[in-house]
Amino acid sequence: MAETRGNNRNGDVLLRVEGLKMHFPITQGIIWQRQVGSIKAVDGIDFYINSGETLGLVGESGCGKSTTGRAILQLYRPTAGHVYFQGVDLTQMKGEQLRRQRRKMQMIFQDPYASLNPRMTVGNIVGEPLEVHNIARGKEKRERVMELLRVVGLNPYFVNRYPHEFSGGQRQRIGIARALAVNPDFIVCDEPISALDVSIQAQIVNLLEELQEQFGLTYLFIAHDLSVVRHISDRVAVMYLGKLVEMTDRDTLYENPLHPYTEALLSAVPIPDPQVEAKRKRIILEGDVPSPANPPKGCNFNTRCPRAMDICFEEEPPFKDVGDGHYVACFLYE
Amino acid sequence: MDTLLEVKDLRTQFFTQDGVVHAVNGISYELHRGETLAIVGESGCGKSVSVLSLIRLIPQPPGKIVGGEVWFDGQDLLKLDEDDLRRIRGNRIAMIFQDPMTSLNPVLTIGQQVEEALQLHLGMSKHQARQRSIELLEMVGIPDAAARIDDYPHQFSGGMRQRVMIAMGLSCNPEILIADQPTTALDVTIQAQIVDLVKRLKNEVGMAIIWITHDLGVVAGLAERVIVMYAGYIVEEAEVNDLYADPRHPYTLGLLRSIPRLDRVRQEKLQPIEGLPPDLLDPPKGCPFAPRCKYRIDRCWEENPPLRVVAPNHRAACWIDVTDVTGAQD
Numbered sequence: 001m002a003e004t005r006g007n008n009r010n011g012d013v014l015l016r017v018e019g020l021k022m023h024f025p026i027t028q029g030i031i032w033q034r035q036v037g038s039i040k041a042v043d044g045i046d047f048y049i050n051s052g053e054t055l056g057l058v059g060e061s062g063c064g065k066s067t068t069g070r071a072i073l074q075l076y077r078p079t080a081g082h083v084y085f086q087g088v089d090l091t092q093m094k095g096e097q098l099r100r101q102r103r104k105m106q107m108i109f110q111d112p113y114a115s116l117n118p119r120m121t122v123g124n125i126v127g128e129p130l131e132v133h134n135i136a137r138g139k140e141k142r143e144r145v146m147e148l149l150r151v152v153g154l155n156p157y158f159v160n161r162y163p164h165e166f167s168g169g170q171r172q173r174i175g176i177a178r179a180l181a182v183n184p185d186f187i188v189c190d191e192p193i194s195a196l197d198v199s200i201q202a203q204i205v206n207l208l209e210e211l212q213e214q215f216g217l218t219y220l221f222i223a224h225d226l227s228v229v230r231h232i233s234d235r236v237a238v239m240y241l242g243k244l245v246e247m248t249d250r251d252t253l254y255e256n257p258l259h260p261y262t263e264a265l266l267s268a269v270p271i272p273d274p275q276v277e278a279k280r281k282r283i284i285l286e287g288d289v290p291s292p293a294n295p296p297k298g299c300n301f302n303t304r305c306p307r308a309m310d311i312c313f314e315e316e317p318p319f320k321d322v323g324d325g326h327y328v329a330c331f332l333y334e
Numbered sequence: 335m336d337t338l339l340e341v342k343d344l345r346t347q348f349f350t351q352d353g354v355v356h357a358v359n360g361i362s363y364e365l366h367r368g369e370t371l372a373i374v375g376e377s378g379c380g381k382s383v384s385v386l387s388l389i390r391l392i393p394q395p396p397g398k399i400v401g402g403e404v405w406f407d408g409q410d411l412l413k414l415d416e417d418d419l420r421r422i423r424g425n426r427i428a429m430i431f432q433d434p435m436t437s438l439n440p441v442l443t444i445g446q447q448v449e450e451a452l453q454l455h456l457g458m459s460k461h462q463a464r465q466r467s468i469e470l471l472e473m474v475g476i477p478d479a480a481a482r483i484d485d486y487p488h489q490f491s492g493g494m495r496q497r498v499m500i501a502m503g504l505s506c507n508p509e510i511l512i513a514d515q516p517t518t519a520l521d522v523t524i525q526a527q528i529v530d531l532v533k534r535l536k537n538e539v540g541m542a543i544i545w546i547t548h549d550l551g552v553v554a555g556l557a558e559r560v561i562v563m564y565a566g567y568i569v570e571e572a573e574v575n576d577l578y579a580d581p582r583h584p585y586t587l588g589l590l591r592s593i594p595r596l597d598r599v600r601q602e603k604l605q606p607i608e609g610l611p612p613d614l615l616d617p618p619k620g621c622p623f624a625p626r627c628k629y630r631i632d633r634c635w636e637e638n639p640p641l642r643v644v645a646p647n648h649r650a651a652c653w654i655d656v657t658d659v660t661g662a663q664d
């Protein structure tokens with residue numbers, strides 16, 4: 001059935017992001033707060049997601065993945081740029097109009113412990129969006145909730161239990177059921193399996209894939225585990241310090257990475273096979289990621305790049321298509 | 335081989351309001367001089383408790399080491415008086431923890447903390463300790479160590495803090511370094527730096543390492559021998575190549591099959607292990623893996639299989655022989 005997803009690769013664009021920036025102010029002073037700088041969490045990114053596909057978004061901690069997801073859903077109002085969802089620009093909307101659009105877009109969070117209200121029953125957690133969006137109430141709501149629990153592989157009779165009575169994997173299923181309640185078209189999955197045990201991760205990945213097929217969902221799948229991203233994504237975007245450095249289809253990215261950062265990232269992933277590990281050569285990146293409050297001049301990656309040239313310290317490489325929808329931001333490919 | 339540490343039938347429990355948590359249920363193994371031994375298993379299976387018990391760092395109460403022996407240099411660490419144990423802990427057996435922020439003191443500089451360990455354990459003078467600290471920080475790859483030694487922990491990144499912890503762990507030339515998930519909180523590129531560093535240092539210093547992790551990828555590149563834990567038991571133990579090429583416990587097999595691999599053709603579907611690990615407050619009577627096991631037989635519900643030799647240097651705790659029931663590759 002993965003074929004149906006593949007076929008959609010050339011399908012309609014569901015979401016298009018243009019020049020998206022999300023800067024957070026850094027302020028100083030106790031009485032008169034004045035802005036002394038800004039954290040450039042997301043600093044001008046462009047990408048699109050086709051209807052029915054999964055775009056993986058990978059990168060190191062703090063590079064701006066979650067902020068991107070939130071800015072798309074307008075949970076943060078972007079500093080600049082546009083987010084076109086089904087052709088309409090969400091950044092220009094507010095109030096009731098925006099609320100109606102939001103119903104089509106949901107989010108699943110990383111931490112299955114912190115993201116569920118501990119004082120609400122599972123029934124109320126999953127049913128709340130049904131009431132908020134006037135979809136169902138009373139007996140109808142209850143039936144819909146039980147149906148949703150069944151869909152995500154939980155016992156429907158859990159409706160009266162509280163989150164603390166569940167394991168991490170089960171809580172993540174509750175979060176997924178809640179996201180599905182309003183029949184969304186698009187879900188931002190923000191590290192939905194990172195907090196789970198290895199033996200449980202595969203259960204949730206399979207569930208997300210089954211739900212995608214069943215309901216024709218489109219995903220933005222945020223993660224830092226590149227093996228899982230390869231498994232679940234149709235295309236993958238790689239982020240570094242607030243910018244996208246590369247984006248292409250899954251197989252091309254893993255077989256023919258162009259950006260030096262993507263190369264290093266892939267080479268750092270340990271392979272669970274001692275024979276393979278013994279023979280592998282690793283690109284070990286020096287140093288740490290610079291602060292997003294003070295990114296380097298020129299290419300963002302120049303402080304750690306093993307292949308940096310003079311121009312990389314002067315100018316910023318554009319993010320552009322080098323052929324067949326393979327986007328990269330690097331002067332090696334100018 | 336030269337045995338450095340011998341653990342015999344170690345048992346640790348927690349006596350809580352809700353009942354007795356059976357965290358470590360009689361585990362036995364040896365650590366050889368200079369080897370890297372990995373302990374893998376999922377959250378809550380008893381990895382940390384099992385190594386904290388070795389050097390009696392279990393919070394007591396509610397914890398209690400209810401049985402076993404830990405032989406190191408002709409002495410049972412579990413019977414040693416507190417003064418003698420303190421001389422071994424942090425000195426001949428050093429430990430680094432998962433979260434370097436909680437294990438470094440935020441109000442002391444990096445230098446003060448490394449120097450203190452050297453003065454305490456090796457009786458160095460203040461001046462000697464400072465010189466040695468700078469050397470150690472350079473050795474673990476802190477750039478411009480002489481200048482950064484007076485920084486506070488919050489001025490360091492996560493990867494740098496973990497390097498400091500490693501420097502402190504190594505400061506007394508320990509014979510055993512216990513590393514409890516030292517890279518779990520770090521990014522893959524930083525993890526690769528740390529793993530690379532530890533491998534290099536191990537060759538230089540010649541210590542033995544017990545490395546705890548969830549990550550079967552890291553283990554493959556780092557360990558010589560592996561212990562797989564499940565629900566407070568060792569369910570499999572083997573040399574690293576044998577464990578991956580010829581896993582003998584259904585849990586190990588399941589874990590290896592459930593993870594997607596970057597170096598293989600993408601599978602259509604992942605193969606999860608269904609179900610959940612057991613509740614250690616109320617452990618099952620038979621094999622702890624039985625409720626999730628694809629290969630179980632009636633006996634598995636009744637009796638817990640002992641860890642026994644299944645091949646040279648290879649032990650597993652299972653009533654069946656998985657090589658009978660699994661194809662070579664499926």
Ligand SMILES: Nc1ncnc2c1ncn2[C@@H]1O[C@H](COP(=O)(O)OP(=O)(O)OP(=O)(O)O)[C@@H](O)[C@H]1O
Binds near residue numbers: 060067224292
């Ligand atoms: N509300 C906020 N106010 C100020 N700074 C923020 C805020 N949210 C995020 N940031 C900063 O923006 C940067 C990007 O954060 P973000 O959470 O998007 O990263 P991420 O890629 O999701 O990282 P992780 O993998 O750790 O989840 C970080 O430097 C972070 O500290």
Ligand SMILES: Nc1ncnc2c1ncn2[C@@H]1O[C@H](COP(=O)(O)OP(=O)(O)OP(=O)(O)O)[C@@H](O)[C@H]1O
Binds near residue numbers: 350379
């Ligand atoms: N102080 C404590 N009080 C009660 N139970 C405890 C205590 N410390 C640990 N336990 C229990 O002992 C069991 C083993 O815990 P341990 O910390 O060894 O797990 P672990 O394998 O290290 O897991 P992780 O991978 O999450 O670190 C768990 O079920 C845990 O809940």
Ligand code: SF4
Binds near residue numbers: 625
């Ligand atoms: S003893 Fe039985 S239940 Fe346990 S792992 Fe072996 S076959 Fe499975």
Ligand SMILES: [Mg+2]
Binds near residue numbers: 065066067
């Ligand atoms: Mg995030």
Ligand SMILES: [Mg+2]
Binds near residue numbers: 382
């Ligand atoms: Mg632990």
